[in-house]
Structure formats: structure tokens, C-alpha cells
Amino acid sequence: MTVGFIMMCHTALDRAAQVARFWSVAGCPVVIHVDRRVPRHEFREFVQALADLENVSFSRRYACEWGTWSLVAATQTAAMQMLMQHRNVRHVYLASGSCLPLRPTNELVDYLNERPNTDFVESVTTADVTWTVGGIDYERFTLRFPFSWRRQRKLFDTYVRLQRRFRVNRKIPNGIVPHLGSQWWCLTRQTLSAILEDKDRAKYDSYFRRVWIPDESYFQTLARLYSTNIESRSLTLSKFDFQGKPHTFYDDHLQLLRRSDCFVARKIWPHADRLFEAFLAPPETQAARAEPNPGKIDRLFAKAVERRKRGRPGLYMQSRFPVKDHENGKTCAPYSVFHGFSDLFENFDGWLARSVGGRVHGHIFGPDGVEFAGDETIFNGALICSAKLRDHNPRSFLTNLIWNTRGERQCFQFSPRDNQECNWFMATDPNAQISVVSGTWAVPLLRSNLNFSEIRKEAARLQKLETEHLEILRTMYVKARVRIWTMAEFIENPMEPLQTIIDEIRPRSSRQPAEVPKLVDLTGFGQFLQNMKNQGMQPMLMGDFAVGLDPRPPLPEQNRPYLVR
Amino acid sequence: MGVWGRYRLRLRRKRLRFRAFRRRRELSVVVNRTKEIGRSDILVFAVLRNERVRLPYFLRYYRDLGVNRFLIVENGSDDGSREYLAEQKDVSLWTTSASYKGSRYGVDWVNWLLMRYGHKHWTLTVDVDEFFIYPFCDTRPIRALTDWLDTYALRAFPAMVLDMYPKGSIEATQYREGQNPFEIANYFDSGNYMISKNPTFRNLWIQGGPRARMMFADNPQEAPSLNKIPLVKWHRSYCFASSTHMLLPRGLNAVYDEWGGERPAGCLLHAKFLSTLKSKVDEEMVRKQHFAGSREYLAYAETLKDDPDLWCKWSEKYINWRQLEILGLMSKGNWA
Structure with missing residues (x-):
């Protein structure tokens, strides 16, 4: 007993001829259907190329269009021809012209001989199918589809909508249960002939004629009526992508295909010479097979x-x-933004680098240039420190920085003096950890050598910018991990919030900060704020500082706050 | 964009095509082998001037990819480029002494040739110093890519320009005829590209790389664009709007995914920074035929004066396309 192949061909006929020869030489009859739209001279050449093989025959040609009944009609005719002409065929294998046998034919024959009554046809009820294209699954069987999806898309869509509107619900004949599955099946003579010789076949045919993509459902459904033993899988390796198009195999897939457990693969790029050479070589010359590993x-x-x-x-x-x-990740890795810390502590980035590791930058959005960690002028991915170049597209700069340093956490300083363009972006980025001490921008002003009127103006500008930023950080759209303290709040006990932030960056590190960051000298800060108030400007963001009572760094015994871990 | 805006783009496309049609008179045939073009041939289009030393490798590279035909416009060369090209069996050659600037930097000429010979072909429009790479280019010929694009009905394929440069002085190693330029210029910038969207044409505007870093840091607005769409299944109603950066109709420019996914994309390795650059720049400074008052060439001249090193310690050494895909400069998309 042997297996007969039906091949459905429309392009790359030279390759189809090679494959047909391979099967035919191994003693398997082949019936070939060639699309009627193939030009006559090409068809004639094809026939000529196979003329010397007596178990290869051609079936009546139909003009086949994807998704229509013509494919089923062509298959039926070819199958009838196969069953009539070749009595010794027990299984009929439906293949396409772009299929390639992955294993010697005798292995397939032996495999099928061991399972003489098994039908290999993927056959799943519509409820279990997730891969249908265009959102039409059960409706394939209850609506009518007289128009071509490829050529008459508008008509197709309109007619579907119209039918939905009028609640068209076709009756499924004889209560058959629609099943779907790969159109590349291998059925036994018993099952196939039962389908083709059924007394109700005319009824089924006229029903399926208006079903959408009947080649994926006709045999799959009817096999359920007659088969005694269905194994619901295809012996053909065929991978579909999300648009329902089959993936193509190329020369570089050779090793992968060798490890497939399928007998036939589809579809093969017709110019993949190495694949055809390797798999169509006579069985004895083929390389030893590796252990099947279809998972790969x-x-x-x-x-x-x-x-x-x-x-x-x-x-x-x-x-x-x-x-x-719709970014699916605005940035590629978590990063930390320290807003206002560098104004409050001396050499804060140095301290942070020692405490958390990772890469701690200065103000990367600074007005005078990008302050990369270690005062580098050029950084990963050849980013340079030019402020002009960065400000040309700050968002690209930030996403590039995070992308270029994949695998290493980035921390950087921020303040209202910096470029503010990425504020919304960072606030809505789940990867960002933004910690804010508000109002610290006033500290450098305290020490600055500017006229007071200029200081006032600058203070007003910075306060406005920071207020805007804080407003963003308090909206409902925030996705970042945001913490905000006023300056007054923060300096009362700076270690506790700092410890929280560090623990979040380094959750499992047992390392306690070796030292306390040194607070800058704040002598005269209360008075400075009062002076600004006296000049008619209201500094609000730093919290409450009493005049004359200068904030002091925490006392030495408070260095290591007791934390419950 | 409203109906009016779209209509204006349509008019613009018609105007550009008419312009290309008129400029056809500027081209005179040297050898026309377009009769031999087969129905499914992949065609390369190029405009060049005085590139004799680069030509052998250029032709070999694209022949090896599986390109069948070259259609080349030669603009007033005097170094033997014309004679060399005319001898090649797969090259159709036109010559012109008209103004390069006047034909919008060669685009009008190319648009005309595309309109006339490119219809229904996959066409690759490149400069002589641009080398197209795409996913799997080391194992699959270019036809594998175009066949795949055909099954998805994709009409255009993007390839960003990746400027390649040597370590050390550009002048240090002399480029020899027939040599792979990337034996010398084998470094590139991996992660400093700035992207924004052009709402009118829907294309992405990409800048960055060594040119932005070294020559346009103070004037980034004018840094050269790196986005290109060189591979197009041409239809005679299409045209390039500005070099190969933008196409009309603008739907062709939507070669990127906007919903988080990645579409396949390649790169154009740009072998500009070779020993050949200096003489080119000197020549262009006299001709003043390049884009935007040749500001790019002015910047080159300014930079080249000090014999610069484009290399930096973060420069990446080129290995293969897989490296570029890992770095996120190109993508396989759903092509596996």
C-alpha cells in the first residue's frame, strides 16, 4: 500500500516538477492540478518535463482564487482521479507546488502503513480557533460570500455588513458541525471516498460554495462525519504569521528543517537551491538526520x-x-531622576554612585551641556555633550541614552534650570523613578554673585518652571514612580527618604550608604527667603523656613537612622 | 491633512513628474541596453560624477546581491567613468553636462529614468558610495527580499544611511580600485540618531551619526538627513520628492510601524569618508552644485582642514547585519 500525492500548483512549476519527480520515483502516484491561469506554454513545458513518469497525471484545471470554492473543486477532481486510477493508494496527501518533502518518501509510507486507518487533518471547531483573518470565524458558515476578498474588497465588506444588518443566518445542512484547519491534509481512501461519494454531496457542495475560505473547512468538516480515527494535526509543516500568510523557508533554514518532525514543509522560496538540493537528494546520500526538535x-x-x-x-x-x-515601553530600562538633590548636597552624584552603583550622571539636560558621568565628553553610542545637539531633539537623546546603556541603570540629576522638554515624557514612563526635592533651586542663588533684582527675576523663572513640572507630576496620567518632598520637609531627616529611593533602585543590596551626603552650607537661607518675600516675590516650593533659624544638617547620632528591614 | 492639502501634494507630484519629463532632454544616451531588461529584473538607478575608482566594487557588490541591470546617469565626468561604464554588459548609460543643481541634485533625471524604465520593477536608487544591506543579506539574495515584500504587497523598503569612517585620519589609507571600502572605513556611530516625523510627507526625519556629531553640533537643524527609501516597487505615477528621502504619493513613506511593532528595514552603508573625499570636496567647492548652497560640503571642507578623526572610543566596529539589528539600527521585522 502506498500514498498518493495531489499537488496544487500555480507558480514555480520547475520546482513543483522536481518535487513531483521525487515522489513519483519513490513509487508514489502524483496527481497535479495546475491553475488555469498559468499560460499554456508554461503548462506544456511542465507536462513535458514529467512526461517520462507514468504515475504522474494531470487533473482538470480550474482557475483558482484564494478563499473561494474553486480550490475545493480542483481538489475534489484531483482526488477522484487519484482514487480511480491508483488502486494501491491508501492515503492521499494534499500538497502544494511550493512544498518540499523533508524526509525520504519511504519513511512517510512506513509511517502511514503503521497507521492504516488514521486521517491526518487538522480539524478544530470555530470556537477554538484564534488565527482567522479579518475577524470572520463562525460567520464563515452562516453568511454568504459570493465576492472575492482580494479583488472586490469593497463589495465583500459591504455585503458582509448588509447580511449582518439583516441577520442573515444560513442553515447548516444536516446539522454538520463546522470545523476549520490547515488545508494540507492526508486522508485515507475510506474517508476521502466516503466524502466524495456521499449521496448528499451535492447538498454539501452547494452549501460550501458560499462559505468563506472553504478549502480550510470542507474536508475538515466532512471528515468528521466518516472518519473513525482523526488525528487533528497536519503532516505538513506550515507556519502562518499574524496576517495569515505562510512563512517562507530559505537556504539558511536548512539546519532547522532537518530537525523538523514533519514530512513536508511549506512554503519554500523557489530559489532556495540548497534546500531543494539537500532534501531532494536520493535518500542514501542524504546526511544523517538530527533528533527532531520542532520547538526550534x-x-x-x-x-x-x-x-x-x-x-x-x-x-x-x-x-x-x-x-x-503605543510605545510598548517608552524607554527600554528603568532609570532614576533626582530633581533638586544636587543643589542641596555637595557632590551628590559622587555619593550616589558609591551608594547605588550604576551610572550616575550630572545634569544631562543642563543648559551648558550634557554632564555625563565622570565628566565624559562622549558617551555610549557616541552621544556627545553638546547642549545644542541634545536640545534639537531631547526625547531622542534620552531614549538613546537609555537604549545605549541597556543592562546598566542610569541615574541623573535634574533641576528647573535644565531643558524641560522631556517632563511629560518621563512622567508618563513607567521606567522612570522621579524623586523631587522642591525649591532647592534657590540654594545656588543664595551663594550667587548676582544683583538682587536679577536673583529675584531668576527665582521667579525657576519657581514657575518647577511649579509646572510638579503639576505634571501630580496629574492622573503619571506612570512613573514619583516622590515629592519640599526642601524643608526633606532636610529634617534626609536619610530616610534617600534610603527608600536607594532600596528601590537596589532592592536586594544589603549595602548601607557608607556615609551621609554632605548638606551644603545653608547659613542665611531663611533670611534670603525673607528678603525675596520682602521684594514682593513669594517663594512657595521650599516649604516653611523660619527667618534666622537656618536649617542645619542632621546631628551626627542621626547618621544611621534605624530602619526596619 | 485635509482634502486641500492632499490635493496640493498631488499637484506637487504631477509637477515633479512633468519636470522630470522635461529634463529628459538633458540626457543623451551612451549605451541603452534597456531592451534586454527582463520582466522581473531588479534595477539599480544611480547618478554619478567622477567616480571611476569606486565603480568596480560598486558594480560587483550589487551584482553579487543579485541585481540584474544598472541604469546610470553620468554627469560630466572626465576621469574615465563614462568609458568604463559603457563597457559593462549590464549597464545602460546616459550622459549629461547639464547642471546637477538644476535637476534638483539629479533627482529629476532619476525620476525620468524610473518613470520610463522602472515601471513594475523593483528598483534600487542609490549613490555610488552607498551599499545596501538588509536582513539576511549574507545568505539570501535581494530577490528573496523583494519576493517577500511582494507577498505582503509592500511597495517600499527603508534603509537608513549609516556613515562609515576609518579610525584615524581619513587620508591615512589610500582607497584602491576594486577594494571593499569597509576594509578601511569600518566604524560607525551606534546610538546617536535623532528621529522625528514629517507630518506633510509622513516620512521619518532622521539625523545623527558622525556628521551631526562632528560638523553640525552647533547647527543641528542643518545636519544631513539619513532616512532613505531606496528600494521601491516602482509605478510610473510615483516620484522621488527630495533625493531618496521622500516619495510621492506619500503613502509610500509610511515604511515604519506606529503601533509598537517593528517593520523590516535595512541600512545603506555610506562609504563617503575615504581618501577620495578630499579631492571631491575641493571640486565641489568650485562647482557649488550641491544641496542647500553645498552647506554640507562647506562643513566638510571646514572639518577636513584640520584632518579630523571621526573615530571616538564609542565607535562601533562593523561586523555584519546582525550586529546592526541587535543595536536597533535595522530590523528583521516579521521576516524570519
Whole structure:
């Protein structure tokens, strides 16, 4: 007993001829259907190329269009021809012209001989199918689809909508249960002939003629009526992507295909010479087979689909530029923004670097240039410290910085003096940890050598900018981890909030900060604020400072606050 | 964009095409082998001037990718480029002594040739110093890519310009004819590209790389654009609006995904920073035929004076396309 192949061909006929020869030489009859739209001379050449093989025959040609009945009609005719002409065929294998056998034919024959009554046809009820295209699944069977989806899309869509509006509900004949599945099946003579010789076949045919993509449901459904033993899987390896298009195999997939557990693969790029050479070689010359590992192929294609649909989080590039809120990760890794800390502590970045590790930058949005960690003028990915270049596109700068340093946490300082363009972006980024001590921008002004009127003006500007930033950080749209203290609040006990932030950055580090960061000298700060008030400006963001009572750094015994861990 | 805006773009496209049609008179045939173009041939279009030393490798590179035909406009060369190209069996050559600037930096000429010979072909429009790479370019010929694009009915494929430069002085190593330029210029910037969207044409505007870093840091607005769409399944109603940066109709420019996914994309390795640059710049400073008052060339001249080193310690050494994909400069998309 043997297996007969039906091949549905429309392009790359030279390759189809090679494959047909391979099967035919191994003693398997082949019936080939060639699309009627193939030009006559090409068809004739094809026939000529296979003329020497007596178990290869051609069936009546139909003009086949994707998604229509013509494909089923062509298959039926070819199957009838196969069953009539070749009595010794027990299984009929439906393949396409772009299929490639992955294993010697005798292995397939042996495999099927061991399972003489098994039908290999993927056959799933519509409720369990998730891969249908266009959102039409059960409606395939209850609506009518007389128009071509490819050529008459508008008519197709309108007619579907119209039917939905008028609640068209076709009756499914004889209460058959619609099943769907891959159109590449392998059925036994018993089942196939039962389907083709059914007394109700005319009824079924006229029903399926108006079903959407009947080649995925006709045999899959009717096999359920007659088969005694269905194994619901396809022997053909065929991977579909999210748009319902089959993935193509190329030369570089050779090793993967060798490890497939399927007998036939689809679809193969017709110019993949190495694949055809390797798999169509006579069985005795083929390389020894590796242990099947189909998971590898699955992973490869699953990853490709994932990349196409979700992409790499935080990556902005020529072919991935998500609109706002569809970024799937605005940046690629967590980072920390310290707003106002550097004005309050001496050498805060140095201290932070010692406490948390990672990369601690200065004010990367600073007005005079980018302050990279370690005073570098150029950083990962060849970012440079020019403020002009950064301000040309601050958002790209930030996302590039985070992307270029994947695997290493970035921390940087921020203040209202810096470029504020990324405030919304960072506030809505779940990767950002933003810690704010408000009002500390006044500290450098206290020590600055400016006329008081200029100081006042600058203070008013910075206060306005910081207020705006704080407003953003308090909206309901915030996705970042935000903490805000006023300066007065913060300096009462700076270690506790700092410890919280550090613990969040380094959750499992047992390392306590070796030392306390040194608070800058704040002598005269209360008076300074009062002076500003006296000049008619209201400094609000630093909290309450009494005149004359200068904030003092915490006493030495408070160095190591007791923390419950 | 409203109906009026769209209509204006349509008029613009018609105008550009008419302009290209008129400029056809500026081209005179040297060798026309377009009769031999097969129905499914992949065509390369290029405009060049005095590139004799680069030509052998350029042609070899694209032949190896599986390009079948070259259609080249030669603009007043005097270094033997014309004679060399005319001998090549797969090159159709036109020559012109008209103004490069007057034809919008060669775009009008290319638009005309595309309109006339590119219809229904996959066409690759590049400069002689641009080398197209795409996912799997080391194992799959370019036809594998175009066939794949065809199955998805994609009409255009993006490839960002990636400026390549040597370590040390540009002048240090002399480029020899036939040599792979990336044996010398084998470094690039991996992560300093700035992207924004052009709402009128819907294309992405990408700047950055060594040129922005070294020559336009104080004037980033004018840094050269790096976004390009060189590979297009041409239709005679299309045209390039500005070099190969933008196409009309503008739907062709939407080669990127906006919902978080990645589409496939390649790169154009740009072998500009070679020993050949100096003489080119000197020549262009006299001709003044380049874009925007040749400001790019002015900047080159200014920078080259001090014999600069574009290399920095974060420069990445080029290995292959997989490296570029990992770095996020190009993508396989759903092509596996």
C-alpha cells in the first residue's frame, strides 16, 4: 500500500516538477492540478518535463482564487482521479507546488502503513480557533460570500455588513458541525471516498460554495462525519504569521528543517537551491538526520511575529516609531531622576554612585551641556555633550541614552534650570523613578554673585518652571514612580527618604550608604527667603523656613537612622 | 491633512513628474541596453560624477546581491567613468553636462529614468558610495527580499544611511580600485540618531551619526538627513520628492510601524569618508552644485582642514547585519 500525492500548483512549476519527480520515483502516484491561469506554454513545458513518469497525471484545471470554492473543486477532481486510477493508494496527501518533502518518501509510507486507518487533518471547531483573518470565524458558515476578498474588497465588506444588518443566518445542512484547519491534509481512501461519494454531496457542495475560505473547512468538516480515527494535526509543516500568510523557508533554514518532525514543509522560496538540493537528494546520500526538535522552528517564527507586533520596548528607529501611548515601553530600562538633590548636597552624584552603583550622571539636560558621568565628553553610542545637539531633539537623546546603556541603570540629576522638554515624557514612563526635592533651586542663588533684582527675576523663572513640572507630576496620567518632598520637609531627616529611593533602585543590596551626603552650607537661607518675600516675590516650593533659624544638617547620632528591614 | 492639502501634494507630484519629463532632454544616451531588461529584473538607478575608482566594487557588490541591470546617469565626468561604464554588459548609460543643481541634485533625471524604465520593477536608487544591506543579506539574495515584500504587497523598503569612517585620519589609507571600502572605513556611530516625523510627507526625519556629531553640533537643524527609501516597487505615477528621502504619493513613506511593532528595514552603508573625499570636496567647492548652497560640503571642507578623526572610543566596529539589528539600527521585522 502506498500514498498518493495531489499537488496544487500555480507558480514555480520547475520546482513543483522536481518535487513531483521525487515522489513519483519513490513509487508514489502524483496527481497535479495546475491553475488555469498559468499560460499554456508554461503548462506544456511542465507536462513535458514529467512526461517520462507514468504515475504522474494531470487533473482538470480550474482557475483558482484564494478563499473561494474553486480550490475545493480542483481538489475534489484531483482526488477522484487519484482514487480511480491508483488502486494501491491508501492515503492521499494534499500538497502544494511550493512544498518540499523533508524526509525520504519511504519513511512517510512506513509511517502511514503503521497507521492504516488514521486521517491526518487538522480539524478544530470555530470556537477554538484564534488565527482567522479579518475577524470572520463562525460567520464563515452562516453568511454568504459570493465576492472575492482580494479583488472586490469593497463589495465583500459591504455585503458582509448588509447580511449582518439583516441577520442573515444560513442553515447548516444536516446539522454538520463546522470545523476549520490547515488545508494540507492526508486522508485515507475510506474517508476521502466516503466524502466524495456521499449521496448528499451535492447538498454539501452547494452549501460550501458560499462559505468563506472553504478549502480550510470542507474536508475538515466532512471528515468528521466518516472518519473513525482523526488525528487533528497536519503532516505538513506550515507556519502562518499574524496576517495569515505562510512563512517562507530559505537556504539558511536548512539546519532547522532537518530537525523538523514533519514530512513536508511549506512554503519554500523557489530559489532556495540548497534546500531543494539537500532534501531532494536520493535518500542514501542524504546526511544523517538530527533528533527532531520542532520547538526550534516554532520559536523562530513566534519571535518574528512578536517582533513585528510588539517590537523591542524603548527602541525608536527607522521602522519602529510608535505614536504616543503605543510605545510598548517608552524607554527600554528603568532609570532614576533626582530633581533638586544636587543643589542641596555637595557632590551628590559622587555619593550616589558609591551608594547605588550604576551610572550616575550630572545634569544631562543642563543648559551648558550634557554632564555625563565622570565628566565624559562622549558617551555610549557616541552621544556627545553638546547642549545644542541634545536640545534639537531631547526625547531622542534620552531614549538613546537609555537604549545605549541597556543592562546598566542610569541615574541623573535634574533641576528647573535644565531643558524641560522631556517632563511629560518621563512622567508618563513607567521606567522612570522621579524623586523631587522642591525649591532647592534657590540654594545656588543664595551663594550667587548676582544683583538682587536679577536673583529675584531668576527665582521667579525657576519657581514657575518647577511649579509646572510638579503639576505634571501630580496629574492622573503619571506612570512613573514619583516622590515629592519640599526642601524643608526633606532636610529634617534626609536619610530616610534617600534610603527608600536607594532600596528601590537596589532592592536586594544589603549595602548601607557608607556615609551621609554632605548638606551644603545653608547659613542665611531663611533670611534670603525673607528678603525675596520682602521684594514682593513669594517663594512657595521650599516649604516653611523660619527667618534666622537656618536649617542645619542632621546631628551626627542621626547618621544611621534605624530602619526596619 | 485635509482634502486641500492632499490635493496640493498631488499637484506637487504631477509637477515633479512633468519636470522630470522635461529634463529628459538633458540626457543623451551612451549605451541603452534597456531592451534586454527582463520582466522581473531588479534595477539599480544611480547618478554619478567622477567616480571611476569606486565603480568596480560598486558594480560587483550589487551584482553579487543579485541585481540584474544598472541604469546610470553620468554627469560630466572626465576621469574615465563614462568609458568604463559603457563597457559593462549590464549597464545602460546616459550622459549629461547639464547642471546637477538644476535637476534638483539629479533627482529629476532619476525620476525620468524610473518613470520610463522602472515601471513594475523593483528598483534600487542609490549613490555610488552607498551599499545596501538588509536582513539576511549574507545568505539570501535581494530577490528573496523583494519576493517577500511582494507577498505582503509592500511597495517600499527603508534603509537608513549609516556613515562609515576609518579610525584615524581619513587620508591615512589610500582607497584602491576594486577594494571593499569597509576594509578601511569600518566604524560607525551606534546610538546617536535623532528621529522625528514629517507630518506633510509622513516620512521619518532622521539625523545623527558622525556628521551631526562632528560638523553640525552647533547647527543641528542643518545636519544631513539619513532616512532613505531606496528600494521601491516602482509605478510610473510615483516620484522621488527630495533625493531618496521622500516619495510621492506619500503613502509610500509610511515604511515604519506606529503601533509598537517593528517593520523590516535595512541600512545603506555610506562609504563617503575615504581618501577620495578630499579631492571631491575641493571640486565641489568650485562647482557649488550641491544641496542647500553645498552647506554640507562647506562643513566638510571646514572639518577636513584640520584632518579630523571621526573615530571616538564609542565607535562601533562593523561586523555584519546582525550586529546592526541587535543595536536597533535595522530590523528583521516579521521576516524570519
